[in-house]
Amino acid sequence: MMKGAEAIAEGAIHAGCRFYFGYPITPQNDIPEYLSRELPKVGGTFLQAESEVASINMLLGASAAGARVMTSSSGPGISLKQEGISYLAGSELPGVIAYVSRIGPGLGGIAATQGDYKQVTAGGGHGDYYTIALAPSSVQEMFSLTKLAFDLSDKYRNPAIVLADAILGQMKEPVEIGERPALEDIEMPEKPWALTGAEGRDAQLVKSLFLGDGEMEVQNWKLYDKYEKLKKEDTYYEELQLEDARLMIVSFGSCSRMVLSGIEMARAEGLKVGLLRPISIYPFPEEAVRKASEAINKVLVIEMNTGQMVKDVKVSVDRAADVHFYGRPGGGLPTPDDILAEIKKVY
């Protein structure tokens, strides 16, 4: 049994992350607290920085130096980190950001929400870039997707976010994680671009400033090509009970767990309802949604916000598909009864 937030932290250690820089904010404090205790045991470095801005920049420095490194935060803290996240993307540096959402805008509240889908999937900071974004729906996935986030972040040399919420962060579930592997047994890619001192090679530079005529256009297209490759090779989603479905629900994260209960109730009444759950929310599983909606042209999107992912669903579905939305923002939770009622409304 493990808490979701701790599963993220343990996932990072299993991925070979030995550097963490962060700043306290609710509801993600279990992550730094866990790592401040556990990282020194594996020879790692935990540093509580003076701000979220400083911590993402320390992450940038450690990443440029070749290390696997993580930070974590929530809404207001992630807003502050967007400067560094943009620089990570611009400098083509990996780095994992664990994001346990809180309600916004502003100081908002600390209850569970999916109001940050838009921020996370649209890049978040300035410039023409995206972050890899994975959305776990169980404690097991908090662990496994954190590990995947490190792999993808290194593969694409681009920041990766694991987006969770207070429900996932606080809930305890059984997890299978196995023994902590020794650092030398963890498969990690070579980083010939890292700054290690110019010993026996030419001096290297990690930067995001390109002032030469046309240089930045080349750089932006280079990033674009990377995101196209990411879409092709690393889009993740799960399909449940879609084979015979007349209605497809699209839902992610903790919300999809409640949707599953709603689907179970609907099935008990003979309603053929299935679920498509995006696991990578960037890249969004556009192709999977399109294909599924060719056969099932009634779609219901359920989110814990006022309607953010529904826009990605609308641009992805088959033209004939009819897309409905049900949302609960501001910490409101869609109960299985609410979901059943929505299913009946659009079925």
Add this chain to the structure above:
Amino acid sequence: MTTEAKDKPKKVYGRPESLKDVGFHFCPGCNHGNVHKMVAEAIDEFGVREKTIGVAGVGCGVFLYNYIDIDVLEAPHGRACAEATGVSRVHPDHVVFTYQGDGDLAAIGIAETIHAANRGEHITVLFVNNTVYGMTGGQMAPTTLLGQKTTTSPYGREFMGEGYPIKMAEMLATLEGTAFVARVACNTPKNIMAAKRAIKKAFKMQIDKMGFTFVEILSACPTNWGMDAVTANKRVEEEMIPYFPLGILKERTTADYL
């Protein structure tokens, strides 16, 4: 000893090996070139070119990587001390330094600077203070002197509303984490020699794991001051040095953690 070796003239001065053989883009009379050369000389003298990582702040100094032949990371505006912290924590046996201007270090990056100093990070911070935002076109900086006219203080800086010029060296010298704090200038050959000694000392103390080392270098910006180089150097002497006194403000003899 062979006759050949005896007759060979001894080389007493040359271009530092760590300084790339390219011309500087800096304006006439700017001191960035002097500071770059001193940094390259210090790196050469300690033989650490292959284990030095520089962090370039935003401003005219960002092009550090065009001139010094070492690994360089470019930091966002003001964040160089945070980047250097990350680099240094991953490579604790390397020499890590930041190169920052006054807008970068004393305004937007003051929190990162103070906290890196307070943690006693094993980095060297080279702070080029020319009392203006140089690269963005001469706006008022935290170190702009009272009465000084800039593009955003066209009537001269007034303490009512705009505050006093910040003395970074004095402020950082009060922190337990700093091992070496000095202020130097580049306006005369004598001051340049002292600046070189301070930069070397800062690198040496970092190599000896003594803690955070900081050198503030008073520098001329003739272009944004609207002066020729000679007048600009005179301004450093007559206006800057009286407010920002030169000297070593702090020098530990044992490491802060001992």
